[in-house]
Amino acid sequence: MGALCLSSSGSQLLEQMQPIGKFMDSICSERTIPVLQGETPCHLGNQLEELMRHNPSLLDACMKGCVNMANKIPIIMGRIANEHAMQDGSHWTTREGRASNNLTAEAYLLCSLEFLGKLLDPLMSASEHARSFVRNKGIDAVLKLISSREIPQDFSKSEAGKYIILVIGKTAFHSSGSVLEEVIRRTQSLLDTILSRIPLPGVMMEPVLSDSRPDSDLLSLEIHVNLLSGIFGCLRGSSTAAELDNERGIKLIRDIAECYVRLSCQPNTNTVESDKGEAQTM
Numbered sequence: 001m002g003a004l005c006l007s008s009s010g011s012q013l014l015e016q017m018q019p020i021g022k023f024m025d026s027i028c029s030e031r032t033i034p035v036l037q038g039e040t041p042c043h044l045g046n047q048l049e050e051l052m053r054h055n056p057s058l059l060d061a062c063m064k065g066c067v068n069m070a071n072k073i074p075i076i077m078g079r080i081a082n083e084h085a086m087q088d089g090s091h092w093t094t095r096e097g098r099a100s101n102n103l104t105a106e107a108y109l110l111c112s113l114e115f116l117g118k119l120l121d122p123l124m125s126a127s128e129h130a131r132s133f134v135r136n137k138g139i140d141a142v143l144k145l146i147s148s149r150e151i152p153q154d155f156s157k158s159e160a161g162k163y164i165i166l167v168i169g170k171t172a173f174h175s176s177g178s179v180l181e182e183v184i185r186r187t188q189s190l191l192d193t194i195l196s197r198i199p200l201p202g203v204m205m206e207p208v209l210s211d212s213r214p215d216s217d218l219l220s221l222e223i224h225v226n227l228l229s230g231i232f233g234c235l236r237g238s239s240t241a242a243e244l245d246n247e248r249g250i251k252l253i254r255d256i257a258e259c260y261v262r263l264s265c266q267p268n269t270n271t272v273e274s275d276k277g278e279a280q281t282m
Contacts, residue, residue: 002047005055015057020048024065028072030080030103033111041118049122052129063132066120070141073112077105077150106150110160113145117163124167130174139171139179143186146223153219156226165226169234180231184252187224191255194221198262218263225256 001019004010014020027036052059080103123129133139146155146164155161172179194217232244244253 002051005051005058011055011057014055015061018061020058020061021065021068024069025072028069028076028112028115030076030108033108033115034103036115037111041115042122045119045122048119049126049129052123053126056128059128059132060136063123063129063138064136066116066123066133067136067138067141070116070138070145073109073116073145074148076112077109077148080108081105106152109145109148109150110152110155110158113155113164114158114160116142116145117160117167120167121163121170124170124174127174130171133171134175134178139168139182142168143182147186147220149216151219151223153215155219156222161223161226165230168227169230172231173234180235183224183227183231184248187228188248188252188255190220190224191252191259194259194263195255198259198266200262217259221256221259221263 001014004014027033048062052062084104120133124133142164152158156165168179168183172183198217244250
């Protein structure tokens, strides 16, 4: 694709045929992603960055390809989960079914997030790329992925978690208002839900029907706090950090602290004597 862009006719061909989107769509398969690890997604991200830098007309096509890839991951996860459910209830499976049987939806999600994070990392270093990603609802797609029920407990400490948090922070640096506002909104919504359901130590509350567990609440809280930490780390020295220097920001920090206290006092929360000192705080 890079060689084709050396000529105007080649660039026009790429714009007309849209091979980048089709290519990105194909590589997120559950049979492809697990073997495209290591430095492969980083190299791909660097090549896409160079392609867009020399051919600005391909900017939106490349970034839409990344967003579409993120949007396709939940669909593939659902298919993997359905395949496992069908295979668990039947002694007969096809050869194709057996080939993907060892990959769970959770394992696929972790592999996909690591691939996506490493792919986007070099791309988000350029402001025009980051803004195109936000404009094409890429942040919404990524935040939806890390809110999945299949997200593993150690996500924040994994390579996938580190890269995704870095990507969100880099994107916020170039498009701070919209990204930071969305992460704060989602975090406060999560905090309000936890505070309405989990009582203070020693305080009785009306039972609230919910399929959520303290462990999953704690994981969600940890991910959102790490996202905010990553964003403010990238915005260090920027006036945008003043977002917390107001009534809403003070309430956010106070609610985060209170949620941690309430969740840590729940009898079936695995908190975390082992995780003390490892949590990131703002």
